[in-house]
Amino acid sequence: MIKSIGAALLAALFLFGTVLSVKAQDVTLTSRDSKVELSGMLLGFDGEFYRLATDYGELTIDGSGVLCDGPGCPDLQDYVAELSISGASTLGAVVMPALIESFAQKNDYLTEREEGDDLGTFTYLIRRADDGKLAARFRFRVTNTDEGFADLLADEADIVMSLREIRPDERVRARETGMGDMTGINRSRVLALDAIVPVVSGTNPVRGISPADLAQVLAGHITNWKALGGPDVPIDLHLPDDASGLGQAIVDQLLRPTSLETFTQTAMRHPTPEALAEAVASDTFALGLTSYADRGGTQALMLTGACGFSMEASRRTIKTEDYPLTAPMFLYFPARRLPQLAREFLAFTREPAAQIVIRRSGFVDQTPEEIAVEEQGNRFTNAIAQAGGEITLGELQRMTSTLVPMARLSTSFRFEAGSIRLDAQSRSNVQQLARALEVGQYDARSLLFVGFSDGNGAAEANREIALRRADAVRRAVSEAAVTANLERVDLGVDAFGEAMPMACDDSSWGRQANRRVEVWVR
Structure with missing residues (x-):
């Protein structure tokens, strides 16, 4: 029970949330000045924070401010991070193991794989190279996406490997079980691209x-x-x-x-x-x-398409989403604090070294590529062929004079059908581009966010809509680049509306492909 409670002390001590589950046993946590004591069932410890089920609900407590007493208290000296990963075999069979081994090699860990008793289960033991001590266990259950989300909702997994976005019913159940909004920022990550x-x-x-x-x-x-x-x-x-x-x-x-x-x-x-x-x-x-x-x-x-456009799946068209049937591969994780080593691994999956591993595993990585105009096929030819009516020669000349001296980035942005919300791959692209700005990858260069639209409606109105979308994407990237010095890079916006279609407007797929924001660089 709590012997003494001060509002300010509780606000500093107790953080509502969840962490990694461990074997539940009763413990007592006492503040280092002995003024606060809290008893409950230990639900988890991530090396930094305790998670307790108490009479006041589930609480997360900073371990640096308390002493633990009871049979369930963890060994702070030999703490081993535990992580459970479940879901699609496409990711679990090759990509994730390869990423774990690459992460371990980069950070001076040794890995050992132990096969489980059940089909599709295995564990990676991660040890410190200097003393051989066990630092983490990453447990895998490799089945399919549905099973991965089922394990997450049953609190039997910390990360889901998924070949699709979370379904509405899964999102509702996750929220009801205290896992937060699984469609929110930092609740999922596009690991690799496919189609x-x-x-x-x-x-x-x-x-x-x-x-x-x-x-x-x-x-x-x-x-x-x-x-x-x-x-x-x-x-x-x-x-x-x-x-x-x-x-x-x-x-x-x-x-x-x-x-x-x-x-x-x-x-x-x-x-x-x-x-x-x-x-x-x-x-x-x-x-x-x-x-x-x-x-x-x-x-x-x-x-x-009926209008003569065609698109072939390739590494580049999947990256740019010019190919309409892209299928990003996701990692989903709930709103609970993972162990530090697990967080470091997730951060590694966005690094250039991880992108090389993903590409070698046979999937499309997310490394931005600069595509010169002469490498872009018949895009400008198609724009000229589709000209006429409301798309004037002057507008085509303006587009050509603006873009030809630049290169297109493979980083593009498209929107969910019938929505102004960016699709999953594009939301990941916001984070990827923001991180590139933070590390100075485009310092002393110019990035131009260029909006395009479908051909439904008046051309000038479409150009205005495309311009607003381009500005919205620029603002999203700028806001995500928290530590970037944006004075070192020029971020501009422009729009050419329906002047450069990628597909026919007679289908929802074609219209969605045409409604996009591209990024051009020089």
């Missing part, structure tokens, strides 16, 4: 498909290759496991935008992406949906 790609055998004559037709195939409304410009034979559809994060991302990005909710029942489901790629590669009339990283020996189809 959903339609794939066929190399012997299939079809080389492109529109997103709208692809959705119709998935729903079972198109069943013959003839409707897609191919031979008069049935389509053999191959899809990922519907419980996988990729399978759910396909629903979110292809079916729901067209008000289609269910897949055709004739599709062949595959437990692994390797099995899907092998089946499609060996069947001339198969059509599969998989990730860019796992396309294997198949041929990826271009996404096409």
Whole structure:
């Protein structure tokens, strides 16, 4: 119980929140001046803070200000950080282990992997290189995205590996269990980039498909290759496991935008992406949906539009989000304090060394690239071809004279469908660009945030909307770059509205691709 309570002392001592769970036992925490004593069940200790269940609710207490007494008190001298990670096998099988080993090597730790008794479980033991003492245990349960969120909500995981954004019902349940708003800033992180790609055998004559037709195939409304410009034979559809994060991302990005909710029942489901790629590669009339990283020996189809635009998935088009079916790979963590070593590992995942590991693992990293105008394909040619009407020669000349002396950054910003909120990859890009400004990567250079729009509505109104979006992104990046000296870099804004379309405006995918903010540098 509390012997004496002062409002000011409590405000300084007790921080509401949560930390990593450990074995629960009763303890008593006493302030170093012995004026405050608190008893309760120890729920966790992260090396710095205690988490207690008390008569006053769950409290988090700074360990530097108290003494612990009781059978559950941790050994402060030989504290071992504990972290539980659960979710998608795509991340857990290769990327996360590779990142842990790279992090350990950089920070003078030794790693040892222990396989668990259950399939898909293993533990990384992280020891100090100088004395061999155990510093941390990172426990993995590798299953799928749904299982990862279920473990988080059951307080059996600290980090979720996810191939999709958190669903609304998961977000509600997380908030109800005291985990905070999982869509808030610093509650998730884009670890790597990927994309959903339609794939066929190399012997299939079809080389492109529109997103709208692809959705119709998935729903079972198109069943013959003839409707897609191919031979008069049935389509053999191959899809990922519907419980996988990729399978759910396909629903979110292809079916729901067209008000289609269910897949055709004739599709062949595959437990692994390797099995899907092998089946499609060996069947001339198969059509599969998989990730860019796992396309294997198949041929990826271009996404096409009725107006003549097409886009092929590549490392660069995925980075810029010019390819519309991007599929970022996430880490989610609740609003509780993780052990210091775990926080250091999460910080490492944003560093350049981590981006190299991600790229070597077969995924698309988030390192910004500068793309010269001559490397941007037919973008300016398309702008000229689409000119006329409200897009004047003068506006095209202004855009050309502004952008040609500069290079485009692969860091781009797009918005959620029907919303002014940045999409997940773009929210991550805000943090990435802010961090680059903080370390002085663009000192003595100029960054121009350039807004573009779709072609719906009046051209001048679209340009004004695009300009406001560009300014909003610039302000978001500036506010996130807390320690940057912004006097050393010129951050400007401009907009050209619908002058440089990336896709056709006759679909939601095309309009979303066209509504964007690019960053140009010189």
